[in-house]
Amino acid sequence: MTVLDFIRLTRANLRYLLAGLLIGALLGLGYSLLQPRVYASTSTGYVTVAGSAGIGDVISGNSAAKDKATGYLALTNSRAVAERIASENPDLGMSAGEIAGNLTASMDNQSALIRVQATANDPVKAQTLANSALESVAYVANELEGGNTVRVVPLEDALPNNSPISPNTWRNVLLGALVGFVAVYALVFARRAIDTKVRTREDAIKSTELGVLGMLPKSEDLASTKILHEAGDHVSQESIRQLRTNLRFVNVDRPPKSVLITSSEPGEGKSTVASTLAQALAEAGQPTIIIDADLRRPTVAKKFRIDSKIGLTEVIAGQVELSEAVRQFENSQLFILPAGRIPPNPSELLGSDKMRSLIRELSEEFMVIIDAPPVLPVTDATLLSKAVDGTVLVATIGGTQREHLREATENLHQVKANLIGLVLNQTPRGGFGGGYYGFGYASTRGYKSYYGYTSDKPTEGKGLKKLKRASKK
Template identity: 35%
Template sequence: MELRDYIRILRTGWVLVVVMALIGVAAASVFSILSKPQFKASAQVFVSTQSGGTVQDLVQGSTFTQQRVKTYAGLVTTPIVLLPVISNLHLSMTADDLAKSVTATAPLNTTLIEISATSTDPVQAANVANGISESLTNVVQNIESTGTQSAQVKLTRVQEAEVPSAPVTPNVPINVALGLFVGLALGIGAAVLRHVLDNRIRSDSDVQAISPAPILGGITYDAKASKRPLIVQDDPRSPRAEAFRTLRTNLQFVDAGEGARSFVVTSAIESEGKSSTASNLAIALDNLGHKVIVVDADLRRPKIATYMGLEGAVGLTDLLIGRADMEDAIQQWGRGNLHVLPAGSVPPNPSELLGSAAMHSLVARLENEFDYVLFDAPPLLPVTDAAVLSKTAGGAIVVVAAGRTHRSQLSAAVTTLENVGVRLFGFVLTMLPAQGPHAYGYQTYGYGPVYAQDDVTVGKDSRRMMHRRG
């Protein structure tokens, strides 16, 4: 993934990142509150040796002392040193328990031993550190003494442990900062993981990764779409209406100068908005004065007649079986040049009808009589109707619902069209968010009603009277 992909992921999952960061801060705060304060006190012991007055004796003595320092530091946590301290301070613990709260370090190239003790009681921490330093001095004195000879090594406490005034743990600022960092890291990781595991189409880049066909348009999500499916007619100044006019313009450029203009509007799966896309695109083309017909070729679940407010008892199936003529089945919509051919009765063999010679003849006749022929076809994956019809028509336009269609589903739909040699004119993204990183369309750049007036004057009678032709 590129940097812009990560930026898009963060913009999409910023809520998750913020929540995880807050959880990290809260967890660190709770941990700091519940943790018992620990106090640390330190004492220092100086190690020296008796040596001659020559330079060589001094060098040898210094080397010997530095070697001994490491050994003495190791003695600090042994029972021989700790038991006297426990006895003197009347501590109710074992040598092993006390050793866990005691550390001894010997700075490099020095003859100093720093003894530190940690406890919930600051006074006890100082007493333990001082007691250990004194006990270590006595133990070394006894160990290094042999017979009547006194020890050549001497330990002197040069710094006495003082009672600490502030605890070393918990360190609230550091804990909170660490909790914030861990929360942010987990949040970003979760956002990236969710993006990687999410197989749904979210934006035009997801579509372009599957097919090089162009993105013809992007339609934003509208919760009221089911109540007003013909948005170009019902609210021509709305951003969604302008999006359909943008789709119309792009479609004209894609097919400029290439003969018959018949398009099958389909999708990978159901409920992606193909029927409303075909209807609104037809109205947008009609508003420019084109002679347009929209054919409901979804012979399984027809919707065009319902959307357009027409009677759908007689339609495409009646034409194909010779039970009706075109003049009886095709209905004019509004006062322009928009015509509708409903689906008619639902047949038992939709695929056979759409692939029949009668359908071929009908498509050729419609292409001769109309500037644009739009077929609303069933989705590609459940049935073969759309692929069969697209082979007869000029090509296909695939509608993709953002956040609903999976990449594998769209890829399979594109493969279905490629296998039968159908031309894919492009994609229309529907149900796009109006805001956010995946928002698409002209409104992202701040355009609005000012540029949504090109067709308003053409369709001033915004509520057209609908009547049946013939």
């Protein structure tokens, strides 16, 4: 994965990452609120032994007190010291074991100074523990030495500290936020690694080794039975026109006159692509005929709201003339040959010589767009692909399996079909943040601002207004 891929992945999942950050921070805060408060207090003293010259010797380290202090550090956590503290301070309500576990001692390497830190669930208790610890250490040390040769002199008494040292709320919140953020990243990478669907343009290209002719955005108009000029979605209209333009430049010297539109599996939008592409070609002034060759689940007649009782099946069977089955759409350059009656043997009809002759005959006068069944469930599309100038595969972003798309491509290559490109359907509108990373078609806002649309109704763009003002001058 490149740096750009990583940035796109982050943008595509930014809201999930922020959610993980927030949830982790809240969990860290909740953990802190549930933990008991721990307060600390520190007292300092110095050790003197018989024969010390004074405090100067103790601090400078030129005295035997330094050696004694080093040996007495371990006494701070001893049971003897803890039991004495407990007996001298019954109000603490702590056992000897609890007291020993809440005391820590340290010593300055250059002197005989001892620092005792005591912790407790109350700041006053922590203060009492710290101050009592120095006295108890001296008492136990004298007992071990067999006399009053050792004395611990308080230098700085412990003071109550009302700020708890534990839990560290800010640290827990930050740590929780970091863990939540990393956990979401791990899930995103894991999902990407195990996902088998087409999520990006690169996924589709790698699976087929084909170029992308067009990208159709997610649109209720395209998903419905609306025809192209009825759709109020200007982004969808422009995406179809771009597909029309790219199709014309597939082969400049010999542009395709008959194009088969198919997909790897049902439900990927091939009929929508075929219908809208045929309309776009007709709108550009090119005589176009769309043939509904999906004799198993025909949808073209429903899309254009025409009667489908007579159609391709009857023409191939010789029951009616071609002119009787073809319908002109609203006095336009678009003609429709519906599927007709669903036959018991669709593959035989579509693979027949009559079907090939029909496509060849229509190609002399029309641009022929054929809506064919998907490749993997049935063989109809592979049979038809040999009778047309080019075949276009349709894949749905987030719906088509990469393996299925790869297998469909291989099936068409096996029959030497002329695969001219891909159409990617249902592409995200969020720009390069769509899908897992970096796929989106184009932002609606961008198209509307460029073409002068502020809603479903067209308005004058800035460029047009300037042109009108200039003409008045």
